[in-house]
Structures are given as structure tokens and as C-alpha cells.
Amino acid sequence: KATLRMRARQLVCGIWSLCFMFCLFCVFLHQTTAKRKLKFVSVVFRHGDHTPQEFFPTDKHKEVARQQGYGQLTKLGIQQQYELGQYLRRRYSYFLSVVYKQCEASTIYVQSTDCDHTLMSAQASLAGLYPPTQGQIWNPRILWQPIPVHTVPLSHDNLLYLPFSHCPKYNKLLRETFATRDFQRQLKQYRPFLKFLATHTGYPLKKLNSERIWKLSDTLQYEDINNYTLPVWATHGVRTKLIKLSELLLQAEFGFHKQIQKSRLQGGILLKNILKHISDARKPSHQRKMVMYSAHAATIVALQMALSIFNGKLPPYSACHFFELYQEKNGQYTIEMYYRNNSLRDPHPLTLPGCKFRCPLERFTQLVSPVLAHHWTREC
Incomplete structure (x- = not known):
């Protein structure tokens, strides 16, 4: 009997050892096969080519305003923004669903300044990002579908229409x-x-x-x-x-x-808004995957000045600044930034001063904290 009990104990110990080794193997397998995951994207882009908002007094082409209107997106501008949307589709094809559904309204949010050419730019970009498919096609000759674009009057825009002169x-x-x-x-x-x-x-x-x-x-x-x-x-x-x-x-x-003081009152406001979306994206219940901002050259410059990464060059039409939030294999969150200022080349990686390119979210937030105002009205 003693021998049987000893064998039984050895058998149980052997089974526990195997289970323990199996668990270790599973953990190791997960660590070696798990991939970093893209969790959220925010893009800020300049509008496309548009008709002049103002003609100088001696200009001989003022008839353009009568024919096409002031500040209207041109056919070239529509093409520029449509191609930006197509690029976003290629870049995030594995992240965003191919089909835009009503439920996608909680997945993607688009905000524009209340200017015709930025509103039109947002719509043209969305046409490239979400062309209708199959049952969504309401006219076979028009591969387009309406997608919401949000805005506020310029007089109330304290986010995108920079510089804020009422400060x-x-x-x-x-x-x-x-x-x-x-x-x-x-x-x-x-x-x-x-x-x-x-x-x-x-x-x-x-x-x-x-x-x-x-x-x-x-x-x-x-x-x-x-x-x-x-x-x-x-x-x-x-x-x-x-x-x-x-x-x-x-x-x-x-x-x-x-x-730094200027950025707290200007580009830091948009940066704070973007970081709020990024922070929310870590919550398990969070569904939003992308926020798009259709704005102006000054918007991108103010944002990049707040980040201390402005290259001194005027952003071209359809220039786009990317923020990408990743969850790494170890569970840590990191931010990567890119700048697309040439449609013929891949976006340039951007590195926040004081951090590496793949910047830990906590470190990123700490580094930009000096330009994040918590009481903008009071500081103004």
C-alpha cells in the first residue's frame, strides 16, 4: 500500500509538473507570437487646392470669383483630398472596416473648420476612404456615399481655426x-x-x-x-x-x-484634444478608432510648434500629420507620429524631442505637459 501511495504521489507530482511546464510554454508562446496592436489614429490635414479667398486690387482674374466663388475647392483640390482618403484606406485597411455602416459613426469622427474648402476637403477624403460597396451603391454611376462631417461656426471654433485672435x-x-x-x-x-x-x-x-x-x-x-x-x-x-x-x-x-506660452494658447489646445482621444482609446469599452481633422496650414504649424517639431516649411495642400497609438506586446502604450507632405513619398517619421520615435504614452504626455493649458479662458 505504501508503495502504491508513493507511486500515486509521484504520478500526481508528475502531472502537476507537466501542467506547470505547459503553462510556462503557453506564456512563452503568447509572448513570442503576440503582436503590437494599433488602437487609435488621429490625423490632422490641410485642405486641398481652392479658389482665392481674396484677390489683390490689381489682379486681372477676379472673374474667377464670379464663376467659381471665393475659397471653393477646385477639381485639383478634390483630387488631392480623394487621393489622401485612398492613402488612408491603404494604410489602415487592416484597422478600419472596408464598409462604412451606421454603427461606424462611433468608430470614426470627422471635424472640420466651418470653411467651404475644408468641409469639401473632408468630404472628398471620406469619398476615397469609404467608397460604397455592394448594397451601399445607390447609383452605379456614382460611387459615393454621404458620411457625417461635424463643424462649429468660426466664431466658436476654439480648436482648429488658428490662430485664436480673441485671446x-x-x-x-x-x-x-x-x-x-x-x-x-x-x-x-x-x-x-x-x-x-x-x-x-x-x-x-x-x-x-x-x-x-x-x-x-x-x-x-x-x-x-x-x-x-x-x-x-x-x-x-x-x-x-x-x-x-x-x-x-x-x-x-x-x-x-x-x-511655450503661445503654444498653451494656440496649438496646445488641439494637442490636448488629441491626447484626450488617445487616452480614452485605452478603455476596453472604447469603440472609436479614428478622429480626422480637416483644417488649415496654420493648424498644422501651430500643432507642430507645440510639439517642437515644425520644419519651418509651409505645409503643402493635403499635408497630413498622423498620431498612432499602439499597445505593445507587454501591454504598454506607445505613440508614433508621421508627417505626409508629399503624396509621392511615404510619410516622414517624427520624433518628439526628449523621446524615442516609438514614444511611451506616459513619457509623451509628460514631455508635452508644459504646452497643455487646463484653463484656457483664464490664461487668455
Whole structure:
């Protein structure tokens, strides 16, 4: 009997050992075969090519406004945004469902500024991202379906329509910036050029402010891209210099002087909103997979200034900044950022200063915390 009991114990011990080894094997197998998972995506993109929002006084192509309207997305702009949507479909084909359903409204959320060309850009991008399939096709000659795009009036937009000029503290910082030696030194080289522009455009020199310079650059770019005859004075060199001046003024709007303080009142607001969505995406009950923002060049510049990764270049039409949240094999969450500023190339990886490219979410949040305002109205 003693021998039988001993054998029984040995058998039980052997079984427990096998079970323990099997469990260890399963854990090891899971660790070696588990893959990092994409959990959430946020994209911020600039609109596509559009008709001018303003024509300079001496412009000979003002009939465009009568024919097509001000600030309307062109056929080229529609194509640019449609191709961006197609790129998003290819990039996230394994992440987003192929078919847009009513229940997808909780999966993807699209917000635009209340401008015709950004609203139209959002719709064109969605047409490329979610073409109707099978039973969704309501007209075989029109492979398009309506998908919600959300907006608020520009007067109430405290997220995307930057810079927020209704912030007294920001306006004070901007005046300080324009008075700094650094800015005045760089602007000095453009003073003869500004007089040149005033002479040929018909604008009074005193009214050639940042916004008018940006609009003038957009107008000449539109006329060049769409094969209108440019004024003799608007040579390639002049247009290039105008873009450089636009870039200088954009940097002054969001950087140069007290950049962190400016970012708390400008691009940091959008960054905080994006991080809120990213944080929510970690919850098991969270269904949203993507948030899209259709906005402007200034929106991307302000965001990248807040992240201290702006390259100093004016974002081209359909430029897109990506945030991707991943859950790693060990359960940790990381953020990757990319910037697509050329439709013929893959997006550039972006690395937040002070972190590695695959940045742990907690570290990312810690690094950007100085530009996240918790009481924007009070700080303004």
C-alpha cells in the first residue's frame, strides 16, 4: 500500500509538473507570437487646392470669383483630398472596416473648420476612404456615399481655426514677438520686398499684414497651378520669396518669442484634444478608432510648434500629420507620429524631442505637459 501511495504521489507530482511546464510554454508562446496592436489614429490635414479667398486690387482674374466663388475647392483640390482618403484606406485597411455602416459613426469622427474648402476637403477624403460597396451603391454611376462631417461656426471654433485672435494674452505675446530684435532683424531683409508688393498688388503698405501675405501667396499659387497668366512682376523668384516671407510670419505667430506660452494658447489646445482621444482609446469599452481633422496650414504649424517639431516649411495642400497609438506586446502604450507632405513619398517619421520615435504614452504626455493649458479662458 505504501508503495502504491508513493507511486500515486509521484504520478500526481508528475502531472502537476507537466501542467506547470505547459503553462510556462503557453506564456512563452503568447509572448513570442503576440503582436503590437494599433488602437487609435488621429490625423490632422490641410485642405486641398481652392479658389482665392481674396484677390489683390490689381489682379486681372477676379472673374474667377464670379464663376467659381471665393475659397471653393477646385477639381485639383478634390483630387488631392480623394487621393489622401485612398492613402488612408491603404494604410489602415487592416484597422478600419472596408464598409462604412451606421454603427461606424462611433468608430470614426470627422471635424472640420466651418470653411467651404475644408468641409469639401473632408468630404472628398471620406469619398476615397469609404467608397460604397455592394448594397451601399445607390447609383452605379456614382460611387459615393454621404458620411457625417461635424463643424462649429468660426466664431466658436476654439480648436482648429488658428490662430485664436480673441485671446488678449496671445495678442500681447504677438506684439512682443514683432518687436523683438530677432524678428526685426529677419524682417528687415523683406522691407524692400514689401514695398515692391505694395506697388504691384495695389495694397497699401500698412495693410500688408500676415494674413494678407498668406492670402496673396495662396492667390498667386492658385493662378500658377491652374494655368492663369500671371502678372509680369510675379516671377518664380518673387513667388518663392513670398512663400519664405509667409513661413517667417507663420513662425512668428506660433514661435520665435515665448513659444511655450503661445503654444498653451494656440496649438496646445488641439494637442490636448488629441491626447484626450488617445487616452480614452485605452478603455476596453472604447469603440472609436479614428478622429480626422480637416483644417488649415496654420493648424498644422501651430500643432507642430507645440510639439517642437515644425520644419519651418509651409505645409503643402493635403499635408497630413498622423498620431498612432499602439499597445505593445507587454501591454504598454506607445505613440508614433508621421508627417505626409508629399503624396509621392511615404510619410516622414517624427520624433518628439526628449523621446524615442516609438514614444511611451506616459513619457509623451509628460514631455508635452508644459504646452497643455487646463484653463484656457483664464490664461487668455
